[in-house]
Amino acid sequence: MLVVAGTRPEIIKLVPVMQALAAGGVVSPRFCHSGQHQNLGRSVLDAAQIAPDEQLLRPDVVDLGALLAGLTTSIGTALDRQCPRAVVVQGDTATALAGALAAFHRQIPVAHVEAGLRSGQIDRPWPEEAYRRMISRLARWHFAPTAAAKLALLNEGVSPAHVEQVGNTVIDALHWALGRLDADDTLGAEAVPVIARAGKRPIVLATVHRREHGEGDLRAIAEGLRALAAREKVELVLPLHPREENAVLRDMLGRVPHVRIVEPLGYFAFLRLMRAARLIVSDSGGVQEEATAMGRPMLVLRAETERPEALQAGTATLVGADPGLMLARAQDALAAPMPEPSTVFGDGRAAQRIAARLARDL
Structure with missing residues (x-):
């Protein structure tokens, strides 16, 4: 199992998934850092004691199309070295789409974490709305964070057997990080x-x-x-x-x-x-x-x-x-008074559900 990330939000949201996969003991996670954000997110990886198995370099380009092409090539080369049984991507970044495309070209199944978010406007946010829709056409597992995200996927024709509402792993990461802050000044x-x-x-x-x-x-x-x-x-x-x-x-x-x-x-x-x-x-x-x-x-x-x-x-x-x-x-x-904390985005156990489903299916 190769987990692919390259931006700070992806790393934050996939650290709990890597921890849950490792704790489960059935699927062994390896981590590929695409290099999209070279340094942002390092503190999270260090705190979680996760070192990349693949550390790639960001393509030296500004154009988004060239960035996507470069990431697809470099991640594909990492897949050829690692030969994973599945690839995990998160959200809607260039790294996520590049990872899904590279896996698709090698007939490796893709798990999409935070699947089904939709603004309804193809260019807002741009280019993320288009990227996440494209990933949905390539993924085998669609881990939707909320009921609305799950419904969006079903309305787009994704089979119910491949969609699971799990909550958002950002809440898992938040619980973990706040606990670390309380323990370490x-x-x-x-x-x-x-x-x-x-x-x-x-x-x-x-x-x-x-x-x-x-x-x-x-x-x-x-x-x-x-x-x-x-x-x-x-x-x-x-x-x-x-x-x-x-x-x-x-x-x-x-x-x-x-x-x-x-x-x-x-x-x-x-x-x-x-x-x-x-x-x-x-x-x-x-x-x-x-x-x-x-x-x-x-x-x-x-x-x-x-x-x-x-x-x-x-x-x-x-x-x-x-x-x-x-x-x-x-x-x-x-x-106004401060709003009450809400669990509408998850209960902090999304990564456990994702790891259990992947372990069962693989």
Whole structure:
């Protein structure tokens, strides 16, 4: 069994699967790191004591098509060396689609973790919505996190025998990581001075990374964040994603009082900040799940979400890139009680269910 991942979200969500497969003792997991994110996610692997059996290099390209082609080739070469009985991919990244394509070309069955998420808009999020739909045409096992995801797969014609609702492994990872934080004060320590600097001001944690946000959207988002920092007595912390377009956010917010721009944080440091946050503003999908499980209100910087359960749980609110709506909904959230933590995305045992199904079938 070869588990393939290359971005931090994939690694976070597949570490519990690798741990459950190893604990089961029936299917021996090996790990292929595609290199899509060379360093992000390393702290998670180190904490879980997982070393890649295959460490690949990211193709030196910018174009998404060339990235996908390069990853498909390099992962295929790793499959030829490893000769696994099955391949596990997660979510909707270029690594996930490349891993599924490479396995398909070698007639190796594919297990898709976090299958069935759908926004209903092929280009939002882009290119992830298209990637996950393509993986669904190639996979043998579809591990759906929620009832809505399972229904989406069935409506697309996937056989019920190949779809299993298991919960989302991000909740497994969250339970594991919070336990590690409670036991080890040194994990994620880089977040401690950021939290301390806020003093008595409530922390608003913001992240922006979606490709579909062009310069106009980014300027509007920056306007909303700037207004929030000016109108409310909060400390806004923005770990800045390294993509070139985000320079707009640094330019517009870098000198704003009570806005602190920091470098990208490791998983454990980010969770420390989430724990300390009074409000989260983000375009991330995984953060919607984590915020819901932790009981943190969140403004989603998108017009739609493939995680409607977060809206139904009362944790998340869609605000798009509208600065006025962002400010109004932020003020509402800051004035309201904190939402109750919800198990709508899982109970922390998704990886056990995945490992049991794969062990039984293989």
